[in-house]
Amino acid sequence: MQEIPLSQILFVSTALFFIGMYGLFTRRNLITMLMSIELMLNAVNINFVAFNKFLFPDNLDGLFFTLFIITIAAVEAAVAIAIIINLYRSHNSIDVDDATEMKY
Amino acid sequence: MNLTLLILLPLLTAVLILLAKGLQQIRVIGLTGAVAQLGLAGWLLKSFLAERAAGNNAAHLFESNQTWFKALNINYHIGIDGISLAMILLTSVIVVAGILVSWTMDKLSKEYFFLLVLLSMGAYGFFISLDLFTLFFFLEVAVIPKFLLIGIWGSGDKTKSAMKLALMLMAGSALVMVGLFGVYYNTHTFDIVQITQQGIPVGVQKFFFPFAFVGFGIFAALFPFHTWVPDGHASAPTAASMFLAGISMKLGGYGCLRIASLMPDAAHAYSWIIILLATIAIIYGAFATMMQTDLKYINAYSSISHCGFVILGIGMLNKTSINGAVIQMVSHGLMTALFFAAIGMIYSRTHTRIVAQLGGLLKAMPFISTVFVIAGLCSLGLPGFSGFVAEMTVFMGSWQNPDGAYRLATILSGASIVVTAVYILRATGRAIMGPISDEHALLADATWNEKLAAVLLIVGILIIGLAPFLINHLIMPSTDAIMAQMEKVNLLK
Amino acid sequence: MSNYLYILWIPLLPLATFVILGLFGRKYLSGIAGILGTASLLTSTILSFVAAKQYFFVDGKVNGIFQKIVALKYTWLEFSPNVSIDLGIIVDPISVMMLVVVTSVSLMVHVFSLGYMKGEERFATYYAFLSLFTFSMLGLILSANIFQVYMFWELVGVSSFLLISYYFNKPSAVAASKKAFIVTRFADLGFLIGILILGFYGGTLDIGLLIERFTSIHSTQFLSITSASFLGASMLTWGLTLVFIGGAGKSAMFPLHIWLPDAMEGPTPVSALIHAATMVVAGVYLVARLFPVFSMDETALTIVTYVGASSALFAAVIACTQTDIKRVLAYSTMSQIGYMMFALGISKNGGENGLGYMASMFHLFTHAFFKSLLFLGAGSVIHMVHSNEMKDMGGLRKLMPVTHVAFLIACLAIAGIPPFAGFFSKEEILTAAFHENKIVYGIALFTAALTSFYMFRLYFNIFWSKEATVAAHAHDAHTSHDDHSDHGEGPWVMKLPLIILAACAVGVGFVPFSQLVTSDGAALETHVDVVFSIAPVVLSVLAILLAASFYKNKNEKSDKVASAFGGFYTAAYKKFYVDEVYIFITKKIIFPFIGQPIAWADRNIVDGFMLLLAKTTAKISESIKGLQSGKVQNYALYFFGGVAVLSILFIYIWK
């Protein structure tokens, strides 16, 4: 536990975050985009926990943040999937490039 | 005599017009409102002169000052001096004439009269305000009605010209805003009186003067920004073009004068550009008018040329020329209103404004033709009419500056009286004299309301033309005040 | 010095008539308009005669000089403390003389028009404009402030515009009036700038002060104006030449004369009044009014002399070839005014060598009478024959005895035959020219001969050459039952002025002019030097005989001589193509090369620039539109780009 400095953990979470972002940018399927968002959220959770553990060990704010983020991620996933299903019904495909009604 | 009355009366008329039913009620209310406003302006003149006679030579009279917006130090500070009183009188006369001329306007008459009165309210507010922000506020109030008046009741491609007019005036007011806020940023007050006492640092003046001056210049058809004038006037209905030329261009001229008096050093520094643009406007406008075939375009272009005199007068920055500029504003207001009224009357009868299609109207409509000839001769600068007095004062003023280039500018502007004579006589010769075509022969002459409007304006022109010492006596003290304030800067080139 | 304020009534009466007839003329007063106009003018004439008598004979000279009295001074428009337009009346020899001339000629024209214009539809407006003209002319004469001269100058121009375009349904009349007004307006521009120069350097606009300041060599104003120079000439020369240009325009001197022949489109009594006696001499009067200042500047005077001399010769040559009788008279007026101008030009100021000034004024005085008589005579002939052309006339002496005799007297007067008025005034001019400038004397002599030639060419063509043609007879039969006019000459109101003016043409020569009107107010001894005057008289008589031989009875001799001159004759007939030059300049140069480009430039370049602004904004928004592609991931990418840039900016650049 002692040898791993905080920065190592932050490298991991950054890498995870930008992997999620890459997924968000390239994936054409809405569900996979949802997955990449989940990855990004988890990267943030890692950060919170790491900061709490290494910098502010005597109080638990980081943990509570993570808890709430997890709940909200759950909510967000649920709503996203409801929308995706709805989109699927109307567009018969959940490819993100088909839903361009908001175009100029 | 609380000056806010000058704004409340038109507001009241406007509201009453909205409540009225039927054209008859609307126009009667409009007329009574306008006549009451004229009476009010007359009474204001009487008390102003009485005040002056009683030795109260404060720069501004009947002042009242309420804070309007504490945080930005904006306060509703109003007061009048000789120049703004002359403008108020001019506006009230033109409003009465305008309403009389549009007596038979039956298309959406309620909105039409409402907008006319709103426009005049904007002008009154503009002339009495001594706080730059209130000045700007009323300037904006006056722009919207113009757009609607031309856009809805206009003729020809009215939407395009309405759009062009509104956009260019908006651009103008945007520039003015930049200038005013620049001044505010450095003096932390919008109050003209305080600013004149405080004085603005020269660097700031040099930077913000062009913005404000060009902004107001766009309203007063300064040379490169005058292109909204021909289209705007040509496609506006008669009363609207009377208001446009008679009032809204005066807002520009009056604004330029205020800006020049607020920032004297910058005015001196940039005076050569102003004079250059003014001379171009005068000569360019005159020659462009010569080639026009439509009566309204002729009058619109000649307004550019005449407004050039106003800017020339202001640019010369000496007492006589500023005096001349103010008289020119009043005289040009009356004269163009009369010209547009006459053209409107001709158009409502012959349904054509092309000079080539008109001819020999003197036989069919003697009254309207005489009005047309009088307006022409006045814009020609014939002694006995106001045009002569204004132009000669501007010439005398601009000749005071011994610098060669200024002298050339005066001579060129002088040459414009010849070109003006050419286009006025071409128009009169072609439209009024010459053989009459048969269908024009049986047209009716002016009705009572048109006659009254024309007579009202002609009386105004004659008063200034025959007895200029009256208006001179009214304006002289305030021009002295402006010049004294400029001398204080002792940079008089 | 008795009070001269009543002189104010002389111009105010015609003004009152103008206002009354102008406002109520057409509907109510059309019947009595003529009577009203003539009555008010009669009172003005009487008043002016009373004033003249009082000024010249009752008050008379004060230590040998007629005083210059400023009867009234009211600040009308104040430019700055000492420079202001103040309306005032100046009473001095030339202004009183002009008062008499203008009012009497105007009265004659008013009386004549009662007959000539009867039956016209706009009779009242005619009299209104006539009284407006008389008011502005009288105002011009009496004005004490140079700007006041300019104001009435413009008013005279406008009233001549209104009167020339009286027959407004004739396009030629409208064009002529437009031309007259624009040409004079062009000259007035010069006048205005001249005033500005003199006003600026003289520090005042009052004529008396100006003369006082510019005539004393060591006054600060004189030094300042002569020291300042522009393109070589001193500002004094510039000022005076520009003022003279204003005068030349109004008096139809050589380059600016094109409007005078066309001004004949107006009714003939109008031409008699305006284009013979009053308006056209305004230029001479202006130079006379500022003569002391003019005399201080050599170059200005030489310009005046040579413009006058050239106009005199130029007009006389053209007059010999014209066929329209009114055009002949117009050119003769131009020639006679040329005489007056160069008489002023060669004169010096004050004392003995002020002869030219006195001669010019005397000629102005006499010329007004016999030229208006000629025009009124021509008017009654036209009234009878209903055409201006000489070929429709001939042998009218039996049909119109009164006009015939009056016309003959006037021709003799203008030709300078001794007992008549023309001889005395022309004699003075020739003596002055002889002493001062030989070239001008030569031109004057030759022009005098030409004058008598074309006048008698006119006379013989109208009254002699062939027998009265049928048209005249038909007219005669038709008018015989016309009230009591026996010879078809029109009613007595047309004959009475002819008779009075004929009497003046004879009597006016004997007026002791040199005692009354001189450059410095003091009397001037002049005597008719018989030996000197033989040459001009003999020349005139010879010219008359030549004209008689050509035109007394119809023969081709005149045509043979005309063809002998060949090209020169046609050129003269075509007025030396000066009109064509002007039309070329305006139609071919000013309109297409200045007017059109400016109008086009305004439409396309200046307006185009504004439209360009609109188009560029449209194009920019068109291109930016692509960003809103509707693809969510593009937005995300732009979002990330923004975040990246901002983070770099705020972390690394903006510490």
Add this chain to the structure above:
Amino acid sequence: MNISSIIFYAISALILGAGILAVTSVKIFRAAIWLLFSLVGIAALYFWMQVEFIAAIQIVVYVGGIVVLIIFSIFLTQNSGKEMAKPAKGKVIFSALAALFGTAFVHNLIVHYEGFATNSAKPFNPNVAEIGTQMLSTTSHGFILPFEVVSMLLLAAMVGCIVIAMRPNNEIKN
């Protein structure tokens, strides 16, 4: 190099590897499974950091709930066997560049920011009771308010999802 750092590197390798595969794999179902592994790896990391409660929550909510939900949605919307559409070439390059730029940028920040102490001086072993009491306490560090708000949020989300997803059959386009 003691045992815990080795474990740490293993766990992070698992997380990142599964993440990359979740994001790039062609078949959607396989991507979901890789996501599952990545989340489990993160739970393991929490265990490694001795915050067992959070790890447990992670496993229960994320792995148990959200991934299952996603897999259900995959079944609902399309048959999992089909290959997913490949993204446009330009977009891939550009987003990869963006991601690399991001990582490099943040990495640079972390390296240059000396504020992080190499390792924590004090031990950090939060027990669940503490978490529980603090969750509901209203004192300074109390989280009662967010707790209540989250409950409201959950309710709203439930209602929302039902409304959105419950459209009657006749409107489904065939």
